[in-house]
Amino acid sequence: MIDFTEIRKLVDIRQAAAMYGLEVNRAGMACCIFHADRNPSMKMYDDHFHCYACGAHGDVTDLTAQLFSISKTEAAEKLCADFNISSTRSPPATPARKRELTNREKALLMLDILTDYICMLRYFRKHYAPFSFETELSPQFVESLQNLDYAEYLWDAWFDSTDDERAAFFTENIGQFRRFYASLSKYGFNKK
Numbered sequence: 292m293i294d295f296t297e298i299r300k301l302v303d304i305r306q307a308a309a310m311y312g313l314e315v316n317r318a319g320m321a322c323c324i325f326h327a328d329r330n331p332s333m334k335m336y337d338d339h340f341h342c343y344a345c346g347a348h349g350d351v352t353d354l355t356a357q358l359f360s361i362s363k364t365e366a367a368e369k370l371c372a373d374f375n376i377s378s379t380r381s382p383p384a385t386p387a388r389k390r391e392l393t394n395r396e397k398a399l400l401m402l403d404i405l406t407d408y409i410c411m412l413r414y415f416r417k418h419y420a421p422f423s424f425e426t427e428l429s430p431q432f433v434e435s436l437q438n439l440d441y442a443e444y445l446w447d448a449w450f451d452s453t454d455d456e457r458a459a460f461f462t463e464n465i466g467q468f469r470r471f472y473a474s475l476s477k478y479g480f481n482k483k
């Protein structure tokens with residue numbers, strides 16, 4: 292039997308939202324995924340979400356199920372896999388704390404995101420280039436103009452840094468990496 296309470300304790304709902312490409316603003320608000328929402332109406336609390344427009348309400352497993360159109364059980368299995376929760380069947384005797392990524396893991400995550408993001412922007416630069424001066428620029432092409440050089444610069448810098456430096460940079464600029472990740476998800480360019 293899956294222990295949804297245990298998953299709720301172990302997985303931070305905002306972290307899961309960010310990892311799965313749902314953009315959450317500084318106020319903890321996101322565009323609701325249960326109704327067509329143009330302005331963020333869904334508030335992320337510590338262990339649940341609530342939409343002030345449509346009333347959708349639930350925990351991290353409900354959120355994941357809706358995001359990927361899968362059942363609650365499948366969502367729980369996905370969360371366990373993605374957040375390294377080994378077993379939900381027998382909770383550890385001492386309550387597990389939310390696990391911090393090691394510096395090595397942060398560094399590798401940063402490289403993963405950058406690599407995918409650069410690939411996507413290079414693709415946009417090539418395939419979304421305007422046909423003529425009169426053509427309106429696509430958002431994809433604009434994003435490649437805005438971020439490609441910078442992302443490539445970060446990619447180069449990554450290789451000249453230690454894991455501690457990479458992890459520190461990643462943590463300080465986590466908002467930016469979440470935006471890169473959200474963009475990858477939005478356009479379907481993330482590997483996961």
Ligand SMILES: [Zn+2]
Pocket residue numbers: 323324325326328332333342343344345346347
């Ligand atoms: Zn809603």
